[in-house]
Amino acid sequence: MAVSGLRVEVGGKEILTGLDLVVRPGEVHAIMGPNGSGKSTLAHVLSGRDGYVVTGGSVSYQCRDLLAMAPEERARAGLFLGFQYPVEIPGVSNVYLLRSALNARRAARGVSEIDAAGFLRLVKAKARLMQMDESFLQRGVNEGFSGGEKKRNEIFQMAVLEPVLAILDETDSGLDIDALKVVANGVNSLRDPARAFVLVTHYQRLLDYIRPDFVHVLAGGRIIRTGDHTLALELEADGYEQILAAASS
């Protein structure tokens, strides 16, 4: 995926002011930044959410114009968004959602629907990976889940759908240390030369468990500094202010 010069407005206010980012297969990128820097806007624009007006720049994904694709087309092309605030959908079970999602992706690739037994084996294996009780599968999507359970469910969905590019929006927020380890373990187990991750996060904590190839600092709607995983440690030690000051001087 290549993001170039991306400018985005929300409600008439420019949030992204010319953002560049290139993500290649197999890479893990962390996007860090203070509140209001545009992290979640980036995640939402890439996944196709309504209410964001692109005023400049481009995003190409697998040689296609990502911004011209509907959200479901992006998903079928292997893009996955892990929500910061996963939505509760009572009456729609987790398995139902996953089977529909999986079959939508398979149909887009011209593959026939997954058979019931194979599907069940798959979801049970992935549920074990995420240390989720099988009873969660039959429950309504995120219905009555705790904050940690919701985030775990996002990673579980990602594990079942096996995306090409996963964008995880503040997946670490609201997690206790045990849940954080489970989530990180889920991500690490999916690391693959053909799969890329963009981790959007405020804190360095998640990166103790998932070692990124690149760390980007987002401020004022664009990336002001890029480094390897040591940049996250530097941010943790010095805070955002110092880097922001250094960048503006």
Next chain:
Amino acid sequence: MSQSTVRDDPGDQAGNRRPWLAAAEQSGSTASGLDWLRERRTAALARADRLGLPDQSHEEWRYTSLAPFTRRWLEHLAGVRLPAAPELVPPALAGVFSVDIVDGMLCAPLLATPPGLTIQSLQTLGPEWRTQVEALLGSTVSARDDSASDSLVDLNTALLNDLILVTTEPGASVAMPIHIRLQATAASALCQTRLLVDLAAGSRLTLSLVCTGTAGVLVNAVAQIRLGRDSELNLVRVQALPDDGMLTESTSIEVNDAATVTVTSVDLGAQLSRQSLTVRLAGTGASANLNGLFLADGHRHIDNRTTLQHEAPSTISREFFRGIAADHGHGVFSGKIIVQPGAAGSNAALTNRNLLLTTTAEIDTKPELEIYVDDVRCSHGATTGQLDANALFYLQSRGLDLSAARQVLTAAFLRDSLTSIALPELRERLEALLESRLQAQTGAAS
């Protein structure tokens, strides 16, 4: 369509505007086995004649006009018939005891009713049942001074051809669900069904009532239900009349000490349907769970009025009513909770959620609380809106297209209302039927 010469003024009750008088002449001579009811019927007719049918000047009938109903009744009495339209066939279910009631009459003698249960009609009802029947008939004293709506009950009493009495024996747990299929045909101008249900102390029963009919039918249904101490009733009521059918329905349920009633009400048919459901929690510790769902698509007008009356201490009510309106449909829901002075320690909750699938549809909702005692917990709330945009995006981000996401969310919305149906086969059929109807909607909207 109509060849009738009836004037367009529903307020005029003079002369031929009183269809019940003509109807009474027709039915009075045909009904048999009604001798000991004669006095009651005469009084009911006189009262109905005095009150007339309710009109929109009554607050509780604000959104629903019975003018088309009256017009149709007069047409039927004059012999005007509507062209045949496809009729909804009442579902035959496995593993249930089915009872067919056609135009209010039990159509065949019942053999081998399940143990602990009796089902009778006027033909089989001996004089020893008279006290019990009269007690049940008298139990429709309205909770909210609905004198206007009571005329519908009076009309039913005056004009009925038969009544069906379902009773259980004390302590009996009737394992097999009773599936009553109320079928209305155009053979009667206005089909009057009357159902009495009396659960003895400690007994348990699952009862479904499915109302279907032929083209253009008019139905005025009354059900009076009493739950004895410690008894349990799971009641499913489905209105599946043809698209041009019309229904008025009055149901009252009296729940005595520690008894529990669970009601699932589903409206998916008719041109005009008005249900008034009153639950009286009359005994200490009595409880009621009420789940409702209506689908007002096409040009349907569906009005549901529920009253939950807490009369005794420590009574509990839970009500969840959902409505979906589409096309030019009009849904009305008004839910009232009354907590009387004697009902200390009671707990009541009422939720109403409505979904508008098109901008041309309309839903009017009015939850009301009337509380006359301090020591109670009551909550109520109502919302009307469209599908949740966040949930739609969530599903899209997982690869479902917009129309599929709409279908999934709409189906989930209604499925929640049906979970209290204790007959799995009926529940599945209703789910499938409702989902296929909604598929047309959500497909068209995207």
